[in-house]
Amino acid sequence: MTQNDVLEEFRSAGALLEGHFVLSSGLHSPVFLQKMFVFQDPARTERVCRALAQKITEAFGTVDYVVSPAVGGIVPGYETARHLGAKAIFVERENGVFALRRGFTIPEGARVVMVEDIVTTGLSSRECLTSLREHPGTILGAACLIDRSGGKADLGVPLVSLVQLDIPAYAPDQLPPDLAALPAVKPGSRDLKSK
Ligand SMILES: O=P(O)(O)OC[C@H]1O[C@H](OP(=O)(O)OP(=O)(O)O)[C@H](O)[C@@H]1O
Numbered sequence: 578m579t580q581n582d583v584l585e586e587f588r589s590a591g592a593l594l595e596g597h598f599v600l601s602s603g604l605h606s607p608v609f610l611q612k613m614f615v616f617q618d619p620a621r622t623e624r625v626c627r628a629l630a631q632k633i634t635e636a637f638g639t640v641d642y643v644v645s646p647a648v649g650g651i652v653p654g655y656e657t658a659r660h661l662g663a664k665a666i667f668v669e670r671e672n673g674v675f676a677l678r679r680g681f682t683i684p685e686g687a688r689v690v691m692v693e694d695i696v697t698t699g700l701s702s703r704e705c706l707t708s709l710r711e712h713p714g715t716i717l718g719a720a721c722l723i724d725r726s727g728g729k730a731d732l733g734v735p736l737v738s739l740v741q742l743d744i745p746a747y748a749p750d751q752l753p754p755d756l757a758a759l760p761a762v763k764p765g766s767r768d769l770k771s772k
């Protein structure tokens with residue numbers, strides 16, 4: 578799949594939203610990728626995750642465990658793991674901090690890749706990777722469907738993505754006037770999880 582093919586999947590799923598969005602990081606952006614509109618269609622999800630699995634294999638070789646940050650990472654993590662022949666587990670917030678729960682474990686020597694849906698600042702991915710370092714296994718790297726940081730997000734491990742876009746994101750006190758004029762909506766779930 579080319580970058581355009583992947584973007585076309587998002588576009589035709591109605592997942593490329595324009596307006597005024599407050600992202601999980603608190604940054605404001607005129608664009609939001611509503612990944613759940615992609616993931617509600619299993620056939621579409623299969624197409625993009627098969628392509629991501631191919632990139633992961635090229636970059637990292639065999640993978641035993643895919644670990645994803647909940648909630649957004651769970652569906653693409655599972656589907657990508659299916660194509661890799663790997664297990665799919667996830668971290669979720671416990672008192673606001675990502676942790677492996679539900680009795681999930683990673684065996685000694687397992688080859689681990691973190692799979693995220695979207696990378697903006699990389700904070701969610703870094704938090705996931707930090708929690709994984711407390712467990713056995715070798716972290717080979719990270720992967721995401723769309724890196725909207727334009728390659729600027731530093732996860733501390735190699736990151737492969739299907740699409741790299743440099744989508745503007747602004748601090749709340751630095752909004753361009755045309756963006757400030759629109760009512761802001763906050764589609765993400767980070768606040769919900771910390772309560
Ligand atoms: O790179 P970042 O600046 O961390 O932003 C990207 C993160 O934001 C979204 O998750 P969100 O926290 O909105 O929750 P969700 O996964 O439950 O949708 C998305 O799923 C990524 O995890």
Ligand SMILES: O=C(O)c1cc(=O)[nH]c(=O)[nH]1
Pocket residue numbers: 599600601602608609610611612649695696697698725765
């Ligand atoms: O940064 C985010 O919170 C974010 C951006 C985006 O485009 N899509 C998403 O689900 N989260």
Ligand SMILES: [Mg+2]
Pocket residue numbers: 646647648649650701
């Ligand atoms: Mg997320």
